[in-house]
Amino acid sequence: MSILLDSSTRVIVQGITGREGLYHTRNMKTAGTNIVGGVTPGKGGTTAEGVPVFDTVAEAKAATDAEASCIFVPPAGAADAIMEAASASISLIVCITEGIPVIDMTRAMIVVREHGARLIGPNCPGMCTPGHGKIGIIPYQIFKPGPVGFISRSGTLTYEVVALLTEAGIGQSTCIGIGGDPIIGSTFADYLELFESDPDTKAVVMCGEIGGSDEEDAAEFIKTMSKPVVAFISGRTAPPGKRMGHAGAIISGNTGTAQGKVAALQAANVPVADTIFEIPDLVKKALSAL
Amino acid sequence: MKIHEYQAKDILAHYGVPIQPGRVAYTPDEAEAIARELGGPVVIKAQVYVGGRGKAGGIQFGDTPEQARAAASKVLGMDIKGLTVEKVLVVSKINIQEEYYLGIILDRKSQAPIVMVSKEGGIDIEEVAAKTPEKIIKQPIDMRWGLRPFEARDILARARLPHQVIGKGGSILTALARAFIESDASLAEINPLVLTSEGQVQAADAKILIDDNGLFRQKEYASWAESEESNPLEYEARQEGLTYVKLDGNVGIIGNGAGLVMTTLDMVARVGGKPANFLDIGGGAKAEVMYKALSFVARDPQVKGILVNIFGGITRGEEVAKGVIMAQAELPEGMPIVVRLSGTGAEEGKALLKDAGLDWGKDMREAAQKIVAAVG
Numbered sequence: 001m002s003i004l005l006d007s008s009t010r011v012i013v014q015g016i017t018g019r020e021g022l023y024h025t026r027n028m029k030t031a032g033t034n035i036v037g038g039v040t041p042g043k044g045g046t047t048a049e050g051v052p053v054f055d056t057v058a059e060a061k062a063a064t065d066a067e068a069s070c071i072f073v074p075p076a077g078a079a080d081a082i083m084e085a086a087s088a089s090i091s092l093i094v095c096i097t098e099g100i101p102v103i104d105m106t107r108a109m110i111v112v113r114e115h116g117a118r119l120i121g122p123n124c125p126g127m128c129t130p131g132h133g134k135i136g137i138i139p140y141q142i143f144k145p146g147p148v149g150f151i152s153r154s155g156t157l158t159y160e161v162v163a164l165l166t167e168a169g170i171g172q173s174t175c176i177g178i179g180g181d182p183i184i185g186s187t188f189a190d191y192l193e194l195f196e197s198d199p200d201t202k203a204v205v206m207c208g209e210i211g212g213s214d215e216e217d218a219a220e221f222i223k224t225m226s227k228p229v230v231a232f233i234s235g236r237t238a239p240p241g242k243r244m245g246h247a248g249a250i251i252s253g254n255t256g257t258a259q260g261k262v263a264a265l266q267a268a269n270v271p272v273a274d275t276i277f278e279i280p281d282l283v284k285k286a287l288s289a290l
Numbered sequence: 291m292k293i294h295e296y297q298a299k300d301i302l303a304h305y306g307v308p309i310q311p312g313r314v315a316y317t318p319d320e321a322e323a324i325a326r327e328l329g330g331p332v333v334i335k336a337q338v339y340v341g342g343r344g345k346a347g348g349i350q351f352g353d354t355p356e357q358a359r360a361a362a363s364k365v366l367g368m369d370i371k372g373l374t375v376e377k378v379l380v381v382s383k384i385n386i387q388e389e390y391y392l393g394i395i396l397d398r399k400s401q402a403p404i405v406m407v408s409k410e411g412g413i414d415i416e417e418v419a420a421k422t423p424e425k426i427i428k429q430p431i432d433m434r435w436g437l438r439p440f441e442a443r444d445i446l447a448r449a450r451l452p453h454q455v456i457g458k459g460g461s462i463l464t465a466l467a468r469a470f471i472e473s474d475a476s477l478a479e480i481n482p483l484v485l486t487s488e489g490q491v492q493a494a495d496a497k498i499l500i501d502d503n504g505l506f507r508q509k510e511y512a513s514w515a516e517s518e519e520s521n522p523l524e525y526e527a528r529q530e531g532l533t534y535v536k537l538d539g540n541v542g543i544i545g546n547g548a549g550l551v552m553t554t555l556d557m558v559a560r561v562g563g564k565p566a567n568f569l570d571i572g573g574g575a576k577a578e579v580m581y582k583a584l585s586f587v588a589r590d591p592q593v594k595g596i597l598v599n600i601f602g603g604i605t606r607g608e609e610v611a612k613g614v615i616m617a618q619a620e621l622p623e624g625m626p627i628v629v630r631l632s633g634t635g636a637e638e639g640k641a642l643l644k645d646a647g648l649d650w651g652k653d654m655r656e657a658a659q660k661i662v663a664a665v666g
Binding site: 075076099100101102103105106107109110137138139142152153154155156157158159160163180182183207209210212213234235236237238239242243244245246247248249274275276277 | 433
């Protein structure tokens with residue numbers, strides 16, 4: 001087993017009939033994901049990519065007993081889609097949408113917490129378990145099954161580093177992009193905890209970036225872990241006060257700097273790669289020391 | 291998005307926050323006319339997108355309309371931290387007895403807006419926050435309710451504001467919270483909130499930042515966007531839908547995905563170069579977007595060479611290559627370009643680049659080394 005997703009997990013797609021929704025539903029099915037239905041208000045009763053479409057998540061849940069949902073709804077309606085999924089007792093919600101107003105997320109998170117759901121994202125590439133399937137837009141072909149858990153705040157950087165690992169013969173257990181927004185459903189520490197108790201994960205790679213204090217919180221948790229973690233922090237050259245693409249990637253005053261994050265991780269005995277090219281060797285070293 | 295003090299005050303006034311009467315002037319003539327209209331002494335305040343105006347001389351006083359005119363001509367055209375003052379706010383002068391701080395920011399940890407109140411407001415609030423954080427009372431807003439008036443009064447009382455301020459101040463803090471939530475703000479501050487000698491409670495200065503993600507439904511505020519003179523390229527990039535940040539170096543950088551672009555900047559710095567900018571073309575970009583991005587980066591006169599780093603997923607390598615080739619013809623003669631492509635369509639893209647005589651790197655590091663060597 002890996003964490004959160006395997007080939008039996010029943011997944012629905014919210015916004016399945018949109019261009020992105022259709023394209024990525026096809027890719028997810030190709031990757032082996034067990035897509036059991038989709039939701040687009042007004043398109044209930046039709047089918048898309050071979051699965052039934054429902055008007056509401058509640059109907060989809062009743063008909064398919066879905067456990068997870070992947071959201072491709074545009075920004076104006078995405079927080080509502082998250083709340084709809086949580087209210088319908090979907091336990092794993094992956095929101096790909098970029099550009100959700102932050103105020104909407106503050107309301108959505110109340111509902112997510114009340115229902116005890118797990119939200120990945122928003123503004124994230126999703127997740128995958130190599131050999132089982134994926135939820136989201138991650139290019140599945142660059143992965144290979146193996147012992148390394150992978151967490152990151154970014155999409156293409158994840159692909160870049162995963163490709164390096166795969167090239168070096170290091171496979172992955174589960175990969176999660178937690179998202180680049182200031183308010184996200186779950187943090188590095190949440191997944192470190194899951195990887196720590198997953199028997200198939202032997203080591204974890206964490207790719208953080210400037211902004212917020214998720215990496216510092218993760219460093220605190222890592223002190224309690226038995227499994228090795230290798231880290232990389234991007235944005236070392238970013239100036240303070242500038243938003244570097246991701247809404248959450250901004251240094252405010254003295255908080256959120258790359259230097260602060262590197263120092264916190266090193267204090268937790270985490271090797272921090274200077275460039276991504278050192279990550280595979282650091283992982284090999286960590287694995288061989290086990 | 292940043293907005294000016296007078297715009298922030300317009301928003302707050304709409305929610306019932308008392309402010310000094312006044313208007314914006316673009317010329318000394320207008321300032322004089324406004325002062326005459328208001329009657330009595332006025333304050334002339336530079337309207338620029340930076341803090342520290344007072345210390346820079348951007349706040350002046352005038353007891354008569356003539357003095358207001360003289361003060362305005364001093365402030366208009368003044369340079370404050372690289373920004374030229376193009377307009378001033380002219381408001382009636384008030385007799386300040388005490389100054390407090392009211393602020394609301396978005397808090398990542400509590401995943402909610404958080405209210406901050408201090409009895410010690412004014413220009414040194416950062417110092418209060420750093421040295422005596424216990425003097426700032428903080429409380430997250432429960433977004434099911436918004437900030438309720440009794441909660442607002444409770445926060446003010448815990449911050450030890452005087453009895454006479456609790457009632458009026460509570461209404462003002464409640465209004466500030468409503469303004470924050472309904473305007474899609476990421477920060478809203480009244481600093482200082484003043485108690486005047488006459489016993490009035492007013493917002494003497496205000497600052498609001500609007501969440502860019504909320505601009506699609508805040509059309510009026512979106513229309514307030516204006517160029518920061520120190521950074522015209524960033525303003526234009528936003529108008530063109532590009533995610534661009536200007537930096538100090540000479541190596542232009544374009545990539546797909548914020549994390550990858552940041553990592554590319556770091557890599558260029560690591561091999562001894564200086565990034566000139568951050569530009570993320572996002573996912574699934576076509577040749578036209580790549581073309582636009584390259585042309586845009588090359589407009590920065592400091593740029594001596596450009597690195598394009600693309601990990602193809604939904605972005606296709608041949609589209610990237612086509613865009614680069616289209617742009618190359620229009621770039622300054624001899625401007626070095628190094629492209630690094632991997633993933634979807636990388637081989638097709640490389641073939642196109644080779645035919646066009648363009649250079650590429652096998653990975654991010656080699657590409658960074660090549661462009662840094664090329665700009666010298």
